[in-house]
Amino acid sequence: MPRYEQVANDLRARIYAGEYEIGTTLPTYAELTELFGVGRGVISSALGLLEREGLIRVVKRAGIRVLDWRIQRRRISRGQSVMRDPYRGYVFPAASHAGEPWVMHGKAHRSYEPAPDRIAHLLGVEPGIAVLRRRRVTSPANEPPFQIVDTWLSPEAVRDAPMVAEASTGLGGYIDRLEEAGHGPISWTEHSRAKIPSREEAALLDISGESAALELTLIGTSAASGKAVDVTVRVIPADRAELVTELRRDDSAQWPVSPVTPRPEEGSG
Structure with missing residues (x-):
């Protein structure tokens, strides 16, 4: 050895x-x-x-x-259902359990930041242009930081729904404000990939810069323009989460299997 x-x-x-x-x-x-x-x-x-x-x-x-090596890996259900809470607004698949308290590490931040290339591409803006970013670092209570959540809002979204740039976006959250401003119903797609965290991300999550991270990117598309109005990126230490997807049978895969008529032999009439 x-x-x-x-x-x-x-x-x-x-x-x-x-x-x-x-x-x-x-x-x-x-x-x-x-x-x-x-x-x-x-x-x-x-x-x-x-x-x-x-x-x-x-x-x-x-x-x-x-570092705290005792933290258990959390399962993130990647179902296709987006639910709605009358007070919190839309609820997406997450690692939290019903009734589990989560806390914020530090304060939530709102600032205009140069759009990274990938964010600029998804929002359809020039790379480096100042875009509103809402950032928070959260975790279950009494646990180290679990995720960095960055929500990037397009200039059109801020123009149409100015309240999304305020500290409190009101009942239901910023998505409700966007839909009320004429972008509803918003539709979403999610991209998942592994990455090495940036130095800033490693510091915020209190992990090694050598560790892998899981990046989940949720893109919200306006029904009015067909363009992305918000992009939310979650960065999670890879050793603290696993993605779980429930597979469903297509109509062609129903059981019991229907009898199949044998194929005619090749060359037969």
Whole structure:
């Protein structure tokens, strides 16, 4: 076994045993090289392995933090139903359970930000143009940050429904305001992909920059213009969620199977 794997195994065992508690820091690079009698390169490789496993996060000038590895993976049901709550408005498939309290980490932010290339493409605007972004970081109560939620609203959406740019968008939320402004009924499509989080995303989610993240992008399309009026992007640590989809039988796959007439042999009359 390579020496860096031996070091990683030792540190992993110490973390699981509680010798290095969650939220504390590991010894410094210099202390680890002395502890294991190896060079800095071996320590760097061992820590990189533990980072990719989501056990630690190396933060410049702050040390090597031990992350909460006990958090259970949550299931996100990817059904096709969009429901509606009379008070909260539209409810999309999520990782929350009925009645489970969720909290916000920090404050919700509203700001005009340069549209990243992908967001600009989806909204049909020039890359880099200032677009309204509503951001919040949330999780179940008493858990570390679970997701970053960024909602980008097209300039037309803000023009037609100015209330979407305010702190409180009123009963039902910003989607109700968009539909009331003439864009209803809005339809949605969702794209899912894996990605490496940006440095900012890793910091907000308190995860290693080496860890994979799950990105769910929900595109809301106006019935009036046929164009996207909002794009909501959720970034979730990949080791904390799994997508679950219930498969349904098509009419052609109903059971019991109907008798099938044998195909005529090739070349027969």
